[in-house]
Amino acid sequence: MTLNNWFEKGMKPKDYIDSMQVHKENLQMVYEGFNIPEGDRSLWNSVAERGLRVIVLTEDWCGDAMVNVPILMKIAEAADIEMSLLSRDQNLELMDQYLTNGTSRAIPIFIFINAAGEEEAVWGPRAPKVQEFVDQVRADMPDKEAPDFKEKQQKMIQTLTNKYTADRSVWETVYESIKEKIK
DSSP, rough: OHHHHHHHSOOOOHHHHHHSSSSSHHHHHHHHHOOOOOGHHHHHHHHHHHHHHHHEEETTTTTHHHHHHHHHHHHHHHTTTTTEEEEEOOHHHTTTTBTTTTTTTOEEEEEOTTSSSSSEEEEOOOOOOHHHHHHHHHHHHOTTTTTTTHHHHHHHHHHHHHHHHHHHHHHHHHHHOOOOOOO
């Protein structure tokens, strides 16, 4: 399938949000709390002239998608970028073309395409500075075979979720990273 075909297969943002079972409230909180900086309006107007569209590989249980997708939604509104969201797990043929480090089905992945359906840019699954934070948190995790691994993993996920939903500097970092990729 071509990227145009994948784009046509996806959901619109509203349909995706309506279908969410996990992280819906957190995603909406980030969306409602984040605003495009006024000084960037002219940049997004010029991006709009390029007629970009974006395919989003995501899952509603993903904490990174919870913070990155609503920021992309705001960018898409400002730059008139049409979004199409696909479930990673139901679209592995596409996902496997965009593996992180060549091996990981990490999400979200944002595939920006032009009107002809040609890839213009790819972003994801995290902003580099956010990845550094995640790596620091993960460094404290015990081995997967350790008896307290599951407990520590849940604590780590809660720490990341709290940071992603409450720390606006994370939102700004994600925004700047996506902006740099497509400006």
